[in-house]
Amino acid sequence: MKKTILMVSMLGVLFSQISRADEDVLLAQNNQTPNERIGPQVQIPENPMPESKDGPLANQGQWLVDHGITPHLTFTQLYFANPGVGVETDQSESVSIFTVGASLDLEKMIGLSGGTIHYEHLFAPWIHNLNYGMQASSTIVGTLGPYIPKTSHLTLFTYEQKLLDDKLTLEAGKSNAGNYFALPMCNSPTLCVSATLQNIVGINPPPYANWSARMAYDLSPKLRVQTGWWRSDAAFPFTNGWESNSGDIGGQMSNVYLANMSYRTDFSMEKYPLSYEVMGFYNDGKQTNPYYTVNHTSKVFDTSSAVDKTSGVSGIYLGAKKTLWRADHGESDSPVPKSISAYASMTQTFNDENTKGIQNQGNAGILFNHMFESRPFDSYGLSFQWAHLTDAEQNFLQDANLAAGGSGYKVGQTETALALDANFILSKGVILSPFVMYSWDSNSMLNPYSAVNPESGVSFGATLHMKLDQILGLSGKTAH
Incomplete structure (x- = not known):
């Protein structure tokens, strides 16, 4: 029944229409540079519509903002299904997430000039099918569905200090590195989920927060250099954000060191915006070889020998996005012109014996904005994704399949996928992002000891995000 209601609701809103808003309002919606628009704890596409200052609690919201309190209240509904992918097809997952917090x-x-306290707490009260990742099983498709076994999580609690005319930013506390580094280039951040970034680099997925410290310096409103340290927990699904150590399950703790340079612009800054990011990373955690023991034998069949281990893993992330075409040839000041952009990003590990067994992973695609005059704020994406496993991981999956009673693992080493997605801006503060994907060589990385050869095929899903603070009028209007 829940699935039926969800799908009917999605179909209903897909056919709803929005009248064209006054685009001029967008030009003055805020004075933040793109490098300051840090992603939320549940990553979603940016809503390009002007913020609404109306709502039943607008007066109260304005009073709070005037006194230094900006509330954050959101609701996100996620849905994923794998009719043709993985070791157990025709499964689905749904997750309901509320976030509550504030900036002080x-x-x-x-x-105290330049000082801000950020706080956010997440609640996931309704979750259907925590095993979806194992069922979909593959590096790309299986990783998309979140695994949140605990209902409540501290996702953000930091102190931020701006100095030198706000060019220098210092921040420390509990946070998620994915809100500052390797920001998504694709149309719908759900499709940019990367097992490499989350598990190998150690940028644990949202909502999992870790102790952190970062420093950023804006060389210009477009160009930023940044470095940071995060404590990473390999047992992140079983933490709640308040732990001072590894939490209940006692996962391996490691240190993640990140450094990047990012250049980000939008249509208010350039006629044909360009964004790029170059990031280097190092995680000092012990890496367990996916296949070999210290005697260079298969750990699947030689259980008496210790598994081979190495220390640390490093690598690089590269991402770029560029607007290639505008219908108005750049002659108007529209913040949402009819345009086409292209993007690509990739993460490459330098240690082929990393625990997760992924050598490189990335995506590339084309974005179409403002395709229809009746819906100027919607965007559409066509993307290609890949994940190439290490030789050690491929050998492990082959042996694990045989050990489980399988007839032999017949999946290639590189999983690829094509996806179509869209962001439908249903109203101010409401975004619906559906997608459909077809994958090839879908592996069993998330369920290696399955006797079933994973299937390749179709998967789909959708995210509905509601900025409740904006809808209620709590976001107020900040004087600049």
């Missing part, structure tokens, strides 16, 4: 402007509250 300490200059307004106590006169």
